[in-house]
Amino acid sequence: MAEVILKNICKSFGSQVALSDVSLTIPDSSFVVLLGPTGAGKTTTLRLVSGLDKPDSGAILIDGIDAVTQSPAQRNVAMVFQQYSLYPHMSVRENLSFPLKSPILRTPADEIARKVDEVAETLQISHKLDNKATELSGGEMQRVSIGRALVRNPRVYLMDEPLSSLDAKLRSDLRIELKRIQASLGATMLYVTHDQTEAMTMATHVGVLDHGELAQFGTPRDIYEDPASIYVASRLGSPKINILPADLFPGAPAGAASIGLRSEHIRLGEGHEAQAVRVEHLGDQTRLHLKINDLDLTTLTEAHTKIQPGDCLKIALQSPLYFGANGERINS
Amino acid sequence: MAQIIIKNLSKDFGNFTAVKASSFTIENGEFFMLLGPSGCGKTTTLRMIAGLELPTSGEIYIDGEDVSQKRASERDIAFVFQMFALYPHLNVRQNISYPLKSQGMPKAQIKDKVAEVAKLLGIEDILEKPVGGLSGGDRQRIALGRAIVREPKAFMMDEPLGALDAEFREHMAEELRALHDRMGTTTVYVTHDQLEAMQMGDKIVVMNHGSVEQFGVPQDIYDWPATIFVAEFIGSPPMNFLHLNGSVNAGDSTIELTGQVYEIPMMLQGCEGDIAFGVRPEHISFDPKSQYRGDIIATEYLGTTQIVTLQTQNGTLKSRIPSGELVTEGGSVGLAFDPSAITLFDKKTGSALLSEGNKGVLGDG
Numbered sequence: 232m233a234e235v236i237l238k239n240i241c242k243s244f245g246s247q248v249a250l251s252d253v254s255l256t257i258p259d260s261s262f263v264v265l266l267g268p269t270g271a272g273k274t275t276t277l278r279l280v281s282g283l284d285k286p287d288s289g290a291i292l293i294d295g296i297d298a299v300t301q302s303p304a305q306r307n308v309a310m311v312f313q314q315y316s317l318y319p320h321m322s323v324r325e326n327l328s329f330p331l332k333s334p335i336l337r338t339p340a341d342e343i344a345r346k347v348d349e350v351a352e353t354l355q356i357s358h359k360l361d362n363k364a365t366e367l368s369g370g371e372m373q374r375v376s377i378g379r380a381l382v383r384n385p386r387v388y389l390m391d392e393p394l395s396s397l398d399a400k401l402r403s404d405l406r407i408e409l410k411r412i413q414a415s416l417g418a419t420m421l422y423v424t425h426d427q428t429e430a431m432t433m434a435t436h437v438g439v440l441d442h443g444e445l446a447q448f449g450t451p452r453d454i455y456e457d458p459a460s461i462y463v464a465s466r467l468g469s470p471k472i473n474i475l476p477a478d479l480f481p482g483a484p485a486g487a488a489s490i491g492l493r494s495e496h497i498r499l500g501e502g503h504e505a506q507a508v509r510v511e512h513l514g515d516q517t518r519l520h521l522k523i524n525d526l527d528l529t530t531l532t533e534a535h536t537k538i539q540p541g542d543c544l545k546i547a548l549q550s551p552l553y554f555g556a557n558g559e560r561i562n563s
Numbered sequence: 564m565a566q567i568i569i570k571n572l573s574k575d576f577g578n579f580t581a582v583k584a585s586s587f588t589i590e591n592g593e594f595f596m597l598l599g600p601s602g603c604g605k606t607t608t609l610r611m612i613a614g615l616e617l618p619t620s621g622e623i624y625i626d627g628e629d630v631s632q633k634r635a636s637e638r639d640i641a642f643v644f645q646m647f648a649l650y651p652h653l654n655v656r657q658n659i660s661y662p663l664k665s666q667g668m669p670k671a672q673i674k675d676k677v678a679e680v681a682k683l684l685g686i687e688d689i690l691e692k693p694v695g696g697l698s699g700g701d702r703q704r705i706a707l708g709r710a711i712v713r714e715p716k717a718f719m720m721d722e723p724l725g726a727l728d729a730e731f732r733e734h735m736a737e738e739l740r741a742l743h744d745r746m747g748t749t750t751v752y753v754t755h756d757q758l759e760a761m762q763m764g765d766k767i768v769v770m771n772h773g774s775v776e777q778f779g780v781p782q783d784i785y786d787w788p789a790t791i792f793v794a795e796f797i798g799s800p801p802m803n804f805l806h807l808n809g810s811v812n813a814g815d816s817t818i819e820l821t822g823q824v825y826e827i828p829m830m831l832q833g834c835e836g837d838i839a840f841g842v843r844p845e846h847i848s849f850d851p852k853s854q855y856r857g858d859i860i861a862t863e864y865l866g867t868t869q870i871v872t873l874q875t876q877n878g879t880l881k882s883r884i885p886s887g888e889l890v891t892e893g894g895s896v897g898l899a900f901d902p903s904a905i906t907l908f909d910k911k912t913g914s915a916l917l918s919e920g921n922k923g924v925l926g927d928g
Contacts, residue, residue, distance in 0.1 A: 403800065407861045407872060426729075432863035432870075452886075455866045468866050471730075495867050509740070513761045514785030514798055515845045515883065520737070534782070534845075 232419040233294040233386035234259040235280060240289035242275055249275040251443045253289075257387075257436075260417040262410065264430040266466055267440035273423040276440070277389050280421060281310050293386060306387075309380035313392040315372040317364040323375055324360040327351065330383045350378045353412060355404075370397045374405070381412065388413075390422045394429065406432055427467050431455065439463050461558040464491050470518060470529040472552075479503075479524060480548055487561050491552035494531040502547030507538050521546070565626045565716040565749045566591045567612060572621035574607050581607040583773040584621070589751060589766070594743050596764035597753045600796070604773040605753045606721055612751060613719045614638045625716060641710035643720045649694045649705055656690040659708045666713075680712045683745065699727060703735060707742070717749040724759070736763055757797050761785065769793050779924060785843075787921035788906065791913045794841050800870060803847070804908070805840040805877035811907060811916070818907070821876050823855035826902035828920030837910035840877070844870065846901035847882035849890075853897030862890055873898070 235257040242250040250272045257263045265273040278284040280291060282303035291298045298306050309330075317326050327347045331338040338346075351357045354374040359367060364375065377393055394402045410433045413420050424430060430437050431451045439446045439454060439462075447459045451467075458464035464472045473492040477483040480503060483490060505528065509520040517536045521528040521544065530546075538544065553561045567589040574582040582604040589595045597605040610616040612623055614635030622631045630638050649658050656677055663673045681687045684704045689697065694705060703723065710718055723739070724732045740763050743750055754760055760767050761781045769776045769784065769792075777789040788794035794802035805820060812833040817824050818840065857873030857880060869886045872879060875898070890896070907916045915921060 399799070406863070411861065428865070431865055451864050455864075471733075493867070509737075509744070511762045512780075512782040512785075513758065514782065515843065518762070534786075 232260055232417055234292075235387055235419065235421065236290075236292040237276070237280070238290040238292070240276075240279060240291070241287045242279060242284065243287060248443050250279075250286075253440075253443070253445050255438055255445060255448060257419060257421055259419055261435045262413050262420045262422065262433055263436045263438060264422045264424060264434035265438045265440055266424060266427065266430040268425055270442070271440035272443040273425075273440055274391055275443075277310075277391055277421060277423050280306075280387065281308050281389050282306050283310075307385050308387045308389055309383050309385040310389040311377050311380045311391065311393045313395055315369075315376040315396075317372055317375055317379075319363070319365045322361050322363055323351075323356060323367070326364050326375055327360075327378050327382055330379055346382045350381045353381070353408060354378050370401045373397060377405075377409075386419065388418055388420045388422075390420065392424050392426075393422075395424070395426065402429075409433060427469070431467060439466055458491075458552065459560050461489065461491065461554050464552060464554075464560075468493055470494065470531070473528050473530075474554075475523075475526055475528065477553060479526070480551075482548075484553055484561055486555050487553040488556040489554040489558075490548075491554060492528070492530075492548065493552075496549050496551040497528075497530045498547045498549050499530075499532060499544055500547070502545050505544050505546050507540055507542040507544055510536070510538055510540055519544075564591050564747070566624075567717065567749065567751070568622075568624040569608070569612070570622045570624070572608065572611060572623065573619050574604075574611060574616060575619045580773050582611070582618075585768075585770070585773075585775045587768050587775060587778045589749060592747045592749055593765045594740065594750045594752065594763060596760040596767045597751065597770065598755070598757060598760040598764075598767050598796075599770035599776075600755055602772075603770040605755075605770050608770070609719050609721055609751060609753050612717075613640050613642050615642070639716045641713055641715040641718050643706055643710050643718060643723050649702060649709075651695060654691055654693050655686065655697075655705055658694060658705055659690075659712055662709060662713045676712055677708075680708045683711065683742065684708050700731065700735060703727075707739075711746070715748070717751065720750065720752045722754055723752075725754075732759075739763070758799065761797070769796060771796075783924045786904070787915070787924040788841070789915055789925055791839060791841075791908050791910070794906070794908070794915075798843060800844050800881040800883075802841045802843050802906075803878075803880045803882075805842070805875060805880070806910070807838050807840060807877055808836065809838065810835040811838065820855055823853060825855075825900055825905070827905045827907065828903060828918040830907070830916060830918050831922060832917040834907070834909045834916050838916075839908040839910050841906040841908055841915075842880075842900050843904060844881050844883040846904040847873075847880060848884070848899045848901075849882075849888075849896040850899035851897050853899050855898050856895050857898050859890055859892050859894050859896065862892055 237253055237255045240250050240253045265276055267273050279286050293306060324347055328343050331343045351360055356371055356374050380388055394405055434451050437451050437454045438448045441462050447454055447463045455467045461474055474489050477487040477490045505521040505523040507519055508522050511518040516531050516534055519530050519532055555561050569585060569587050572582055572585045597608055599605045611618050618631055622629055659677050660673050681690055686704050724735050764781055767781050767784055768778045771792050777784055777793045785797055811830050813830055816829040818827050857875045859871055860874050861872040863870040864886055867886060868883050871882050871890055909916055
């Protein structure tokens with residue numbers, strides 16, 4: 232597998248700036264997830280690495296070799312799209328074998344059969360191998376298109392929201408499968424999503440994109456526990472981090488304009504008064520909607536809490552996050 | 564304001580039975596969720612309550628009156644659809660006024676009503692705008708406004724948030740529920756999203772293949788599922804099952820899993836054959852003293868908590884533990900279960916076995 236380096240990449244479409252000065256190293260055998268809302272530049276980054284688009288400026292190195300002048304085929308990357316694209320007239324087996332049948336690769340027939348069986352097993356589609364591609368459900372088709380990337384031995388796997396059209400159960404199964412496959416192959420993976428659960432659970436590194444700029448790059452734990460800005464802090468965590476004026480509580484460091492509170496930063500029982508507005512029993516835990524000086528605050532507590540709407544509570548802070556007026560993190 | 568009673572309601576479409584002898588009661592002022600996978604009959608049930616479909620058999624009572632065969636217009640119910648259908652050539656005020664105009668309400672009164680509804684929804688400043696250029700959220704609010712302005716006895720909502728993206732959906736769910744808390748109008752809401760149902764509902768009815776699987780308050784359904792289907796449909800990750808073949812008897816308060824004896828709520832009902840031992844992810848902990856082992860096959864970091872997937876001799880488990888606890892993939896751990904939170908299921912029927920734990924929720928049948 233390979234290391235991929237992006238250096239000072241810029242890309243515009245007309246007057247629309249898609250990426251602005253993005254530098255990023257995808258280490259060999261890492262699982263890098265690019266996270267951000269629609270329009271952040273995730274898919275553009277992926278397409279630049281694959282060779283489907285060319286950067287306006289900057290360099291892309293795959294295993295130390297300048298890839299910008301190479302064609303997509305020369306780069307030897309495998310891409311999986313959000314919309315599965317299968318050959319409708321072929322069976323599942325033929326679809327999976329197709330990438331290996333390329334005359335350049337000269338893969339022996341028994342090797343192809345072995346690979347296809349192995350991948351089909353992993354993706355739980357063995358029983359559908361002889362079906363026509365069009366006779367599959369949406370989830371099965373997407374598994375075949377992931378399988379078509381997996382049968383090859385590319386230097387980098389590129390995936391663009393491959394799980395977003397699947398149902399919850401299948402998504403959760405495939406999250407674990409993809410991570411397991413990536414780890415066992417030692418594959419280098421660049422994966423694009425706007426789903427925070429996918430980013431947190433699968434990635435070795437997360438790159439958070441904000442309007443074409445890389446806002447932070449680090450392990451999921453770094454991004455969650457040590458975010459560089461309000462923007463990054465708001466990308467991970469459910470319920471979403473509460474952002475309140477810093478002077479609401481004593482103890483804010485100089486220059487702090489906002490305070491960021493996740494559920495684990497809020498201790499119930501002592502401190503500042505707050506009113507319970509709504510109590511949602513979600514099963515494994517309870518979500519509390521509170522009002523504090525007329526501001527909204529959401530936090531979590533145990534499943535069988537006795538707290539009722541209208542109750543007056545007390546809350547204290549436990550190592551919260553502080554942010555300056557520009558939204559950048561301030562260390563307390 | 565209305566109480567709605569559903570009695571033995573059935574609906575056939577040709578040979579296909581969409582809804583089978585369903586019964587439940589929606590109390591006055593409740594936010595009531597019809598939850599289930601696609602094709603379970605939840606939308607058909609909603610449409611029958613609204614009068615858009617007539618039942619094959621069974622009755623619907625609204626405030627004590629049998630409306631089963633009445634037309635939609637005679638039931639005084641407002642329907643909010645998934646795709647907000649607005650009149651594109653009318654502005655916001657005209658869209659909201661429309662139902663009142665067609666009732667022949669005097670102009671001055673309409674103006675007051677619209678002002679009141681606009682205030683409730685926080686859309687006073689866009690009343691004179693055409694609906695064309697508005698955001699999805701505002702369009703949703705206008706669609707709601709048009710339903711609210713009539714002051715119907717009840718609202719029927721068919722996945723009104725289904726088309727929105729995750730972040731905005733959460734926001735609208737809160738707004739919708741807050742609106743309900745201010746108005747108190749009985750609302751029946753269809754969704755396939757278990758979290759949305761838990762979060763918003765006062766009560767939930769869980770449907771599958773046209774039948775009611777369970778009916779009750781969200782936390783009770785989560786804690787004490789009546790069937791394997793409900794246990795798997797509610798919760799993320801859902802309830803885990805360890806599979807065993809053997810027997811339990813009424814009066815038992817332990818069960819043996821491959822050599823390790825576990826305490827369970829005292830059984831009030833016995834079962835022989837294939838049994839599923841059901842435990843929620845947050846009720847599994849690691850105990851070095853336990854001889855019942857699980858191999859750690861995956862860990863998933865989720866911020867405050869992590870999900871650990873374990874392979875045991877009786878099946879795969881997902882446990883939810885604090886993310887601070889160090890676990891290594893490939894390792895093996897002893898397993899402990901919260902004895903007060905276990906449900907046993909008879910796999911032949913798919914139903915929960917009655918115990919001291921769940922009798923309060925499931926005891927009345």
